[in-house]
Amino acid sequence: MIYLFLASIGFIAYTYALFPLLLHLRARSQPVLSAVVPERWPTVSIVIPTCNEARYLKARLDNMAELDYPSALVEWIVVSNGSSDATESLLHSSFFGFPNRKYLHLDTPVGKSSALKQGVRMASGRIIVFMDARLPVSSNALRKLVPYLLYPEVGAVSGELVLSDPTSLAAGNLGLYWRYEKWIRENESRLYSTTGVTGALYAMRRSDYKPNRNATLLDEFDTPVSLLKQGKRTLFVAGAHAYDKASENIREEFQKKVRNLAGNWQSFQANPWLFLPSRNPVWWQFLSHKLFRLLVPYALITAFLSALLGEGRFLDVMFVLQLMFYVLVAASYLNMPGTSNRVMNLLKVIVQLNAAALIATLRHLQGERPARRG
Numbered sequence: 001m002i003y004l005f006l007a008s009i010g011f012i013a014y015t016y017a018l019f020p021l022l023l024h025l026r027a028r029s030q031p032v033l034s035a036v037v038p039e040r041w042p043t044v045s046i047v048i049p050t051c052n053e054a055r056y057l058k059a060r061l062d063n064m065a066e067l068d069y070p071s072a073l074v075e076w077i078v079v080s081n082g083s084s085d086a087t088e089s090l091l092h093s094s095f096f097g098f099p100n101r102k103y104l105h106l107d108t109p110v111g112k113s114s115a116l117k118q119g120v121r122m123a124s125g126r127i128i129v130f131m132d133a134r135l136p137v138s139s140n141a142l143r144k145l146v147p148y149l150l151y152p153e154v155g156a157v158s159g160e161l162v163l164s165d166p167t168s169l170a171a172g173n174l175g176l177y178w179r180y181e182k183w184i185r186e187n188e189s190r191l192y193s194t195t196g197v198t199g200a201l202y203a204m205r206r207s208d209y210k211p212n213r214n215a216t217l218l219d220e221f222d223t224p225v226s227l228l229k230q231g232k233r234t235l236f237v238a239g240a241h242a243y244d245k246a247s248e249n250i251r252e253e254f255q256k257k258v259r260n261l262a263g264n265w266q267s268f269q270a271n272p273w274l275f276l277p278s279r280n281p282v283w284w285q286f287l288s289h290k291l292f293r294l295l296v297p298y299a300l301i302t303a304f305l306s307a308l309l310g311e312g313r314f315l316d317v318m319f320v321l322q323l324m325f326y327v328l329v330a331a332s333y334l335n336m337p338g339t340s341n342r343v344m345n346l347l348k349v350i351v352q353l354n355a356a357a358l359i360a361t362l363r364h365l366q367g368e369r370p371a372r373r374g
Contacts, residue, residue, distance in 0.1 A: 001310025155232030218263025
């Protein structure tokens with residue numbers, strides 16, 4: 001049992017700590033791809049899917065008007081994906097009389113991937129930039145992203161999600177986790193390519209766009225993977241910002257994480273070539289970052305059971321420490337005195353992420369396909 005326990009703990013330590021460190025050390029030896037300002041900026045089509053987000057849309061359109069990019073080269077496309085609020089009338093009044101602004105209202109929701117596909121069909125720009133109807137972006141976003149797409153080996157570029165200062169410890173630790181995730185993406189990008197983009201801000205050439213399946217849960221993963229299959233890189237570009245607020249609602253964040261992780265399983269099933277080192281140029285990063293994260297919950301369970309069922313003082317101590325860990329996390333969830341601090345909330349985030357991975361696996365095995373509308 002002791003070897004099973006040590007193997008489980010080693011797997012967890014590798015996934016969360018050793019892999020990011022090795023990745024960073026390997027990435028440091030690679031040259032940084034520099035952005036070259038083009039003599040002539042290419043035309044850009046911004047595609048935004050939305051569903052019942054009229055309360056955000058006016059501010060979002062105002063934000064787009066502030067982009068630091070030649071306005072004559074920018075086309076706006078908004079796909080109202082079955083919206084039943086004031087979205088259609090707001091788009092009509094905001095877009096009427098502007099030849100570079102287009103919108104499409106769908107009476108029935110068709111899912112985010114299908115909405116994106118229809119938006120791209122309407123686009124005429126050389127570059128497609130995907131944005132979110134709710135999240136504003138920095139005024140320099142296009143000028144930061146577009147130059148990297150002038151390199152033929154680059155298929156897509158991802159912006160950086162920036163979480164505003166949270167007002168709760170729980171939200172703050174979600175922000176801490178996201179900074180850790182961005183650091184991994186930066187190193188993956190420098191080494192060769194990241195396999196994820198920020199859904200609220202990423203860009204690619206229209207000629208490289210290949211529609212995802214209509215039932216796709218996670219275009220933020222499937223799109224870079226489809227480009228990787230073509231031998232093209234996806235880069236993470238720090239400084240091109242999409243702004244969000246760290247959610248104070250733990251349940252909301254949990255459901256979002258379950259959907260995203262279930263989307264990973266869906267993508268793995270649709271792209272078995274990712275598991276072949278002869279075909280996947282980022283095989284090591286893919287396994288260590290994407291697959292192993294989904295397997296950590298099982299390593300945690302194995303570590304707990306092997307310590308419980310094993311013999312010897314070492315395993316007895318390890319069992320007591322694990323039991324104390326889970327008791328403290330449970331006490332923190334119940335808001336017991338003394339459990340509302342940064343350390344406890346960080347532990348809650350870790351347990352929450354692994355619980356989401358377990359549920360995501362079960363939902364995928366059961367064939368559940370929660371739709372994304374915007």
